[in-house]
Amino acid sequence: MAKVVLRKVRKEFGSSVVVHDIDLTIPHQEFVVLVGPSGCGKSTTLRMIAGLEDISAGEIHIGDTLVNDMPPKDRNIAMVFQSYALYPYATVWENMAFGLRVRRYPQAEIRRRVEAAADILGIRDMLDRKPRQLSGGQRQRVAIGRAIVRDPEVFLFDEPLSNLDAKLRVQMRTEIKKIHQRVATTMIYVTHDQVEAMTLAQRIVVMNAGRIEQIGTPQDMYERPATRFVAGFIGSPAMNFVPCSISDGGAELGVRIGESLVLPVPAGRRDRYRAYSGRSMLLGIRPEHCFDAKTHQPAAGQAPFEIVAGVVEPLGIDTMVHFELAATPVCARVNSYAVSSEGERLAMVMDMNNMHLIDPQTDKVV
Ligand SMILES: Nc1ncnc2c1ncn2[C@@H]1O[C@H](COP(=O)(O)OP(=O)(O)O)[C@@H](O)[C@H]1O
Ligand SMILES: [Mg+2]
Known part of the structure; x- marks a missing residue:
């Protein structure tokens, strides 16, 4: 059983603070x-959790143990890096067994663990090969296998898929998710790729400049980003941000963009947004929440508007269309047949039920 708890963990390199007093609890x-x-x-x-880097302040607990001063080898963790760091002249079997040999495990136990890990990873018939006889994905599997045989309480992954080509990355992503289901261990996985984070995580921790911006499930991050940073970082293509103001028309409330466009605020959000009326704000709207009106009749909370199409990017399943709202570039995901060329006028619908309102003074979603 190992939950991992960080309390006010700080890291300074010389005079620069690179991790600012972060708090994080990761359940077993x-x-x-x-x-x-x-x-x-x-x-x-x-690396601070692994013990490869000292911490400047705060506490790290693994299970019930304060590990601040515990050397990495005693922490019962295993780490998988971007570079596989396999021994080139040793076989897959030897690479996976090495850590157990060093710890003087009995031969029969080493065999049992290496074979079990090889089965989980589907590399049982490659145990006699050398790393150079393996593909990139197979090598990464061996690196993961080397971690699995240790039977650690916590797995740490640092960008383990970044060296693989796009297709293999997607395959290994699924593999890693399966591995988590089979070995049922606490896993802490680092990546700069938000798609990898969304697809793998039970919970995502978004970091920015040494601070935690938001912690939540992938769905939380997508539907309820807390800050402009998270709103723009999670989701692809990225959310559009359009300068706007809230216009108060008594019972009605509108998002005013430029001189002529006012999009009504859905009834359920009026009370929340009214306090911001008259102020310069930012409207956040994802491309997939701007539809073409031909294929989408506006429903409750959805507002019609018109555009002149700029660049049109067909993706097969749908089409990205770029345009401007009061001189701000915006991108929408429309039906493949809605628009074919630049310059076309297009009737659109904005799903205001999925809008976000950002206070540019705090960069918080209000
Ligand atoms: N050993 C070091 N000495 C000085 N600065 C470092 C050292 N390691 C990392 N940094 C700095 O700390 C910051 C965070 O680095 P890192 O944790 O590697 O970022 P990430 O993994 O998110 O890309 C960066 O600005 C980096 O330059
Ligand atoms: Mg890194």
Whole structure:
């Protein structure tokens, strides 16, 4: 049983603080993903949990043990890195058994564990090969196998799929999810790729500049981002942000964009947004919440508007169309047959039930 708890964990390199007093509790057996742009402190946080990096302040607990001063080898964790770091002249079997040999496990136990891990990973018939006789995905499997045989309380992954090509990355993503189901261990996974985070995580921790922006399920992050950063980081193509103001027409409330466009605020949000009327705000709306009116009759809370299509990008399943709202570039995901070329006028619908209102003074979603 190992939950992992970080209390006010801080990391300074010289005079610069790269992790700012973060608090995080990861329950036993949870798959949590730390995601954020390069340099935001993900690897440093993971390395502090592993004990590969000292912490400048705070506490880290693994299970019921305060591990601040415990060396990595005593923490009962296993880490998988982006570079597989396999021994090139050793076989797959030897690579996986090495850590157990060093710890003087009996031969029969080593065999049992290596074979069980090889079965989980589907590499049983490759145990006699050398790493150079394996594909990138198979090598990464061996690196994961080396972690599994240790039977750790916590798995730490640092961008383990970043060296693989796009197709293999998607395959291994599914594999890693299966592995979590089969070995049922606490897993902390670091990536800069928000799609990887969304697909793998039970809970996502979005980091930005050494701080935690938001913690929640993938669905929370998508539907209820707390900040402009999370709103723009999660989801692809990214959310559109359009300068606007809230116009108060008594019972009605509207999102005013530029001179002529006013989109009504859905009834359920009026009380929440009224306090911001008259102020400069940002409307956040995802491309998939702007439809074409030909295939989508407006329903309750959905507002019609008109555009002149800019660049049109057919994706097969649907089409991305770029346009401007009061000189701000916006992108919408429309039906494949809704628009064919630049310059066409197009009747659109914005699903205001999925709008976000951001206060640019705080960058918080209100
Ligand atoms: N050993 C180090 N000495 C000084 N600065 C470091 C060291 N390791 C990382 N940093 C800095 O700490 C910040 C966070 O790095 P890192 O945790 O590797 O980010 P991420 O994994 O999110 O890309 C970066 O600005 C990086 O340059
Ligand atoms: Mg990193």
